[in-house]
Amino acid sequence: MASPITTIGFDADDTLWHHEAYYKLTEARFAEILAPHADPGTVSERLIAAERRNLAFYGYGVKGFVLSMIETAIEVTGGAATSATISAILEAGREMLTHPIEPTPHAAEALRTLGRTHRLLLITKGDLFDQERKLAQSGLGDFFDAVEIVSEKTAETYARLFARHGDGAERAAMVGNSLKSDVLPALAAGAFGIHVPAEHAWALDHADEPAEAAGRFRRIADLGALPAVVETL
Incomplete structure (x- = not known):
């Protein structure tokens, strides 16, 4: 299927x-x-x-x-x-605000592979100027069909953006290092959530893995594993 x-x-x-x-x-x-x-x-x-x-x-x-x-x-x-x-x-x-931008392992390869078969969205929060700078310097901007810089990531945010740029949250997945802002609210919106833990974590960003919606939750070690995981969803 x-x-x-x-x-x-x-x-x-x-x-x-x-x-x-x-x-x-x-x-x-x-x-x-x-x-x-x-x-x-x-x-x-x-x-x-x-x-x-x-x-x-x-x-x-x-x-x-x-x-x-x-x-x-x-x-x-x-x-x-x-x-x-x-x-x-x-x-x-x-x-x-001027530090060099270093992509995470396999980021470009995963985006290139998935961009052939899926719409790709960048959904990030933070200062508009700084996020735009980092995206431009990363060399990854051309992979995305749309870029959204938001003040907060909530279930309503994901429902709105996946409806605007896709076929709704139920036919979308959100990939990120933060359970609190990337995964849990995306699951609450009805999307899949794929957690890619980072080496360093912000103290205010802690959350536990979801006990519910387990069928829509995945955890991977790095972005190199992402294309294969997406194929299983």
Whole structure:
């Protein structure tokens, strides 16, 4: 029987190219900047708390992360953060916005293979300018039939986008490294969800594998396994 899947959505950061590793490096640099005021564990806890508070205001991406670092620096130093400290944080943020884009293993090959038989969508969240920059530098943009940069990934988001660009969520699959934002809401929309775990994970992105909808959930080690898995759906 032919596969019912006609449309495949892909997450971008840490699915098609490396991303979280740069946040980890910047967080370590941030801890060094604040070393005279607090130990790395305290800095990390304060930063995660600031990110959690600020998601509703700043959304996802480097700019919101930088603002959360500045807020954390002010808190940790009791309001005594110097202009030099703020400048160092801003410089770290600028470096994050210019880091080279390195595709994940087998990304281009998987897109090339699946693009012959399926509609391919890029569905990502974050800062518009930064996501467009990364897509352009990745060299993967031409594989996609459509690109959607959204503020949040919900079941409603996936239902709307798979209806707009495909044959509905029930004939679509979503591929990504995040169970929380890529897989679970896609399953809730009625699509298949394919999890590709990344080496580094964001603390606020944790979720458990689905107990329900198991028949529509798959987990693969890397994108090299994706074409064969899609054939089984």
